[in-house]
Structure formats: C-alpha cells, structure tokens
Amino acid sequence: MIVRIATESQYRLPDEDAQRLNELDNQAVEAVEAGDEERFRQIFDEMLELVRSDGEPIGDDEIFESDVIIPPSDLTFEEAAEEFTGDGLIPD
Amino acid sequence: MAGMGGRMSTVIKAKINKLLDKAEDPGETLEYSYQRQMELLQDVKKGIADVVTSKKRLQLQQQKLEQQVVKLDTQARQALAANREDLARTALERKQFAQTELQSLDGQVQELERQQQGLVDKEQKLRTKIEQFRTKKEVIKAQYSAAEASVKISEAATGVGEEMADVGLAMQRALDKTENMRARADAMDELEASGAFDDNLQLGSGGDDIDRELHQLTEQSVVDDDLARLKAELGAGTPPAGELGAGEKRAEGPS
Numbered sequence: 001m002i003v004r005i006a007t008e009s010q011y012r013l014p015d016e017d018a019q020r021l022n023e024l025d026n027q028a029v030e031a032v033e034a035g036d037e038e039r040f041r042q043i044f045d046e047m048l049e050l051v052r053s054d055g056e057p058i059g060d061d062e063i064f065e066s067d068v069i070i071p072p073s074d075l076t077f078e079e080a081a082e083e084f085t086g087d088g089l090i091p092d
Numbered sequence: 093m094a095g096m097g098g099r100m101s102t103v104i105k106a107k108i109n110k111l112l113d114k115a116e117d118p119g120e121t122l123e124y125s126y127q128r129q130m131e132l133l134q135d136v137k138k139g140i141a142d143v144v145t146s147k148k149r150l151q152l153q154q155q156k157l158e159q160q161v162v163k164l165d166t167q168a169r170q171a172l173a174a175n176r177e178d179l180a181r182t183a184l185e186r187k188q189f190a191q192t193e194l195q196s197l198d199g200q201v202q203e204l205e206r207q208q209q210g211l212v213d214k215e216q217k218l219r220t221k222i223e224q225f226r227t228k229k230e231v232i233k234a235q236y237s238a239a240e241a242s243v244k245i246s247e248a249a250t251g252v253g254e255e256m257a258d259v260g261l262a263m264q265r266a267l268d269k270t271e272n273m274r275a276r277a278d279a280m281d282e283l284e285a286s287g288a289f290d291d292n293l294q295l296g297s298g299g300d301d302i303d304r305e306l307h308q309l310t311e312q313s314v315v316d317d318d319l320a321r322l323k324a325e326l327g328a329g330t331p332p333a334g335e336l337g338a339g340e341k342r343a344e345g346p347s
Contacts, residue, residue: 004254007210007262009217060220063228063251072265 002058003051004066005073011055020050021068028080037077044080048073129222132256136215139263140208146270147204149277154197156284160190172322180322184315193280200273207266214259225252 001018004010013021024047031040047070058064071080164187171179225248232244 004258006258007214007265060217061224063221063224063248063255065247065250065254069254072261074265 001068002064002066003055004069005048005051006069007072007074010058010064010066011051012058013051013055017050017054021047024050032077032080035081040077040080044075129256132259133215133219136211136218136259136263139267140211140215143204143208143211143266143270146274146277147201147208150197150201150204150273153277153280154194154201157190157194157197161187161194164190168319168322169326172319172326177319181315181319184318184322188314188318200276203269204273207269210262211266214262218255218259221252221255225249 001013001015002010003013003021024043028040028043028047031037031043051070164183168180168183168187171177171183228248229245232241232248235241236244
C-alpha cells in the first residue's frame, strides 16, 4: 500500500497496516466531530508515526499514485474540521 | 461517498484528484507540456525566495531587538544610578517587551527555516520524478504494446501529477505561513516607528500612550525582579537579592 503524508513524502506500507490506519482514521473523524482537539492531535500523531516508522520511504526516482493521502503533519484542528464540512485544504 | 473507513484521507485524495482533473490531463501535461512543469518549478523557486526574504527580514528585526535589549538594560542601570527608579522601570518594561518579541521571532525564524528546507526538498523530489518520468516513458514505449504502454504511462503520469499537486500544496502552506509572519513583521516595524523601543527615554516623560500600553503588555513581576536585580547590583539602597520576595520596597511605576 502506498501512503503519502501530504507536503512530505510517500511511503510503502505493509498491507497489514491498512486496518490499523483505518481504525485511527475513524477515531480521528470521531475526535474532530466531538470537537476534541487533544484527542485528535494524539490520534493524528499516532497515524503519522505509524506511517513513518512502519513505512519504507519511496525513492525520488520511483513514481506511484498513492492509495491513501494523509493530511500534512502541521494540519491545524480548524483545518481538520474543515476537511469534513467545508472546502478543506484544497478548495473545491 | 466514502464510508467511515478512510474518510479523512479519502477526502483529501479525492480533492487532489479533482485538482488534477481540473488542471488538465496529467498524462498530456507531462507528455507535451514541458513548459507547464518548468512553470511549476519556477513557482517553487519563487516561493522559496519569498520565504528566504521574509526570514532575512525577521533576522534583521532580531538583531535590532537584541541591540535594544542591551541598550535598555544600560539605560535602566543609568536611571537607577541617578535615583530615577520610575525611568528605570520604564526602560525595563520596554526591555521585557523586546525580549518577549525576540522569543517569538526566534520561533518564527526557525519555522521559516523549516519551510524553506521543506520546499527545497520537494522541488528536488519533483525534479527527479519528472526526469524519471521522461526516461520511463521511452522505456515503456519500447517494451510494451501501444495499448499497454498507454495505460502504464498514464499511471506514471498520475503519480507525477500527484507529486506536482503535493508540491503546490506545500508551497501554498509555506506561503500562507510566511504571509502571517510578514503581517506580524509589519506590525513590529510600525511599533518600532512609533517609538515603542525608542532609546531616548526623556526625563519626566513616561505617561504617553506607548508607556500605558507597555504597562499592560508587560509582566510586572518580571520587571520587578529585573529592577531588584539591578538595584542589588548597583547597591542602590534596596534589599539584597535574598530578600526580593518581600516586595515592600516596590516603588510605584511612573504615573
């Protein structure tokens, strides 16, 4: 599975991690919906950590489309909230 | 559209794809529009230059503030030696304010350095991928049937297109951050022009707007401590450092 951390890099992640990533993603959504910034930050950091530690960075000379794109690591809570209701990072 | 699974990521991915669709067909863009790629790389270069300019400006402000801190400290000393505690207090308040600004500037400069490095890395990455795409395209054409080659080239083009979109996003975020800091730097310059860090502390002055504002902005306790420190150093008739907590000797600020 190819995962990109937006504005940073792409990683090759073992397929077993997809499930865990999905869980974290769902939890992140819940935290955002609950307006719980601290919890969101914690889960989001865990997501990034999972990709960075388990993933193998994709070389600059390799070209892949990502299966999953995770928002930039400096995503603010406001931006996270917008991802679900508004224009998001990239305006429509 | 997407279920609960991967909702957040899916949103971003969908948007990037949409961006690509809108931009043009990435395959065609990459096949034919060398110019479009060069434009993007130029944009990134401009973005980096922008970040560097802002950083330099902040560094200049840092230097000025550092000089101010030294100057104000000296002035406070002189004021105290001349038994003008009110004046010393004002100088120390300004010094404290300048130091707070300095700390904030340090953080901003570091952030801009991170942004700059990030953009340089991304530019290099994109450049490499574009070159790789050119090479790969020819190899694919030579090795596969026309139909297969078309699919494979399109896949690779989508990958490079994603990289292009990501570089665009990184640049936009870096510039947004730079923009915020520039607004702050403007405010600092204005403040400086208005004399907030003015080194000419007039005897008897100290009741103007800036001073009142400074009183609000400054943490009195820090100034008190600083004042006590100076007094102790100068031996200006105040308790030694060990008794600073007593606070009885705290003089009123300028009225």
